[in-house]
Amino acid sequence: MSIFVHAKKRVSRFLSAFFRKRRSRIGIYGPPNAGKTTLANRIAKDWTGETVGPVSEIPHETRRALRKQDITITGTNGSTITIDIVDTPGVTTKIDYKEFLEYGVGKDEAILRAREATEGVAEAMHWLREDIDGVIYMLDSTEDPFAQVNIMMIGIIESRKLPVIIAANKIDLPDASPQQIRNAFPQHPVIPISCTAGSNIEELYEKMVFHFG
Amino acid sequence: MQQGVQINLISEERLSRMTSMEKIHLILDDVREGTIVILEKGLDPDEQSKLIEMTMLEILPDGFNGIEIETYPSHEETPGFLRRLLGQRSPARLTVIGPANQLRMIRKDKDVISAWVSTR
Helix, strand or coil, rough: CCCEEEEEHHHHHHHHHHHHHCEEEEEEECCCCHHHHHHHHHHHHHHHCCCCCCCCCCCCCCCEEEEEEEEEEECCCCCCCEEEEEEECCCEEEECCCCHHCCCCHHHHHHHHHHHHHHHHHHHHHHHHHHEEEEEEEEEEECCCCCHHHHHHHHHHHHHHCCCEEEECCCCCCCHHHHHHHHCCCCCCCCEEEEECEEEEHHHHHHHHHCCC | CCCCCEEEEEEEHHHHHCCCHHHHHHHHHHCCCCCEEEEECCCCHHHHHHHHHHHHCCCCCCCCCEEEEEEECCCCCCHHHHHHHHCCCCCCCCEEEEEECCCEEEEECCCCEEEEECCC
């Protein structure tokens, strides 16, 4: 290889490393069964054609943080962001394997699920402290947003100075009250959505491009 | 033998002398034994994050299954412009922590936490 080609490659590598913007890792956080994996799947499906993980009505179906890399989202004005989506296990302060028995899961399987869920929550907290650049905090609009775990999590996210968008999910359900979520967290943008019906997802993408870009 | 629930009220002064991990171990050691812990001044966000993580690692089938925690809402739901600019947050207020299978929160508003405690 000529000395010029070699030098050109080295300069090119240096410049690309210097100017390349690191992809942001956006964590989807929230309590169990808020629809985090459904949202992660929708984002991944809409922009890459692939999904992230399985969904189910059983709480703590996601028991490991799952990452989908290189998702490029384009806003209506042509701006783009390239992110990694990290779908995290639902955050809680208590897990009892007996909860899983109510869904027809056998005792051994329930104990295993509970153990994996506890490890998953611990891992999600670790990710938040070390490896996350922005957060979509997912709430079920039919539930009380003032639950202590939500107050704590938003406080933790704010203390790390991470940009956050609150997604008020399940607005297709009759008891949904996204306004209550706005009242609970007036300091953050709240986007009412329905992941299963696909309602208002475009507004969420616009906000992501603006907020995480 | 008399049945009852032990309640430990930890003063702000004592908490201020402890490191984050000392506070978390104090809370979890007491709560695992069935004690209700009341902190005169709550944990900061980083301590709360570690408390959640450590709690998860302590959970056992048919044993300790986690904590119930409640604190008054912050005095200042929406921090003013200057506080946000300076990155200042309102200090955490009085906090109640207990075993999830014994402590149940009934009602909470900005100045009252109403809880129900059962014996083991």
